[in-house]
Amino acid sequence: MLLRESSNALDQTVDLAGTIGQGGESSVPHGDLLVAYAEAAHHDPASARELDYQMLEVVGPGGLVDAAATVAIFNGLVRSADATGIPLDEYVMNVTVDERQVLGLNDFSGSANS
Numbered sequence: 001m002l003l004r005e006s007s008n009a010l011d012q013t014v015d016l017a018g019t020i021g022q023g024g025e026s027s028v029p030h031g032d033l034l035v036a037y038a039e040a041a042h043h044d045p046a047s048a049r050e051l052d053y054q055m056l057e058v059v060g061p062g063g064l065v066d067a068a069a070t071v072a073i074f075n076g077l078v079r080s081a082d083a084t085g086i087p088l089d090e091y092v093m094n095v096t097v098d099e100r101q102v103l104g105l106n107d108f109s110g111s112a113n114s
Contacts, residue, residue: 030058030059033055033058034059034067037071041068042071042075
């Protein structure tokens with residue numbers, strides 16, 4: 001949801017399906033590489049190291065640090081929210097209906113809590 005809001009702030013359109021490997025190429029600059037890095041870091045952190053040189057070449061040292069920090073922050077936020085059972089507030093529920101459907105978030109068992 002943050003990607004959608006930051007894109008709106010920059011007056012850009014982002015295909016959210018591209019962020020989960022669906023619907024073709026991502027409209028985010030270097031999106032395919034960033035998604036591959038994020039997925040690797042999430043599923044097998046050691047394998048993300050294999051992408052370090054490519055990340056450094058394409059997005060630079062600052063981009064690599066930003067990507068690693070973003071993965072870490074979202075991982076922590078989701079774990080904290082899930083562990084405490086924090087439900088989405090009514091506003092977020094209302095403005096994320098389409099995104100949750102596109103991304104398949106309603107299919108996860110934890111969606112019953114949100």
